[in-house]
Amino acid sequence: MGIHISLHRLQGNYSIEHPDWDWVRHAGDRQFPSVLHANPMVQAPDDDQLLRPKDVNQLREAINASGIDHPERFHQLADILDREPNTWIYLGY
Known part of the structure; x- marks a missing residue:
């Protein structure tokens, strides 16, 4: 199973291709959700x-x-x- 990790901005331009982030699959991406969810999370307002x-x-x-x-x-x-506090993570399975 592959996963795409993309970044989205809630203000300004919505973009899955954040200029500083490569959303293409890489080694380690499948491990990241468990690392991420080991900490308290906040969901975007809408x-x-x-x-x-x-x-x-x-x-x-x-x-x-x-x-x-x-x-x-x-x-x-x-x-x-x-x-960038208005940038959020999207995990696409």
């Missing part, structure tokens, strides 16, 4: 399919502790979420 961690630093710690393939990819995702 879209229950969009989510983000309550605490981005906890996500970073979980990435480090997980042994996930290509952790730098998911630290990049955490960096985007940290600097």
Whole structure:
């Protein structure tokens, strides 16, 4: 089973192709949902399919502790979420 991890903005332009995020499948992507959901999540106000961690630093710690393939990819995702509070994660199965 493959998974697509995409980022969506709630303000401004809606985009699955965030300029700093590669949404194409990569090694580690199938591991990411379990790392993500090991932390408290928040759902987007008008879209229950969009989510983000309550605490981005906890996500970073979980990435480090997980042994996930290509952790730098998911630290990049955490960096985007940290600097853009209106950006949300969509997991497409």
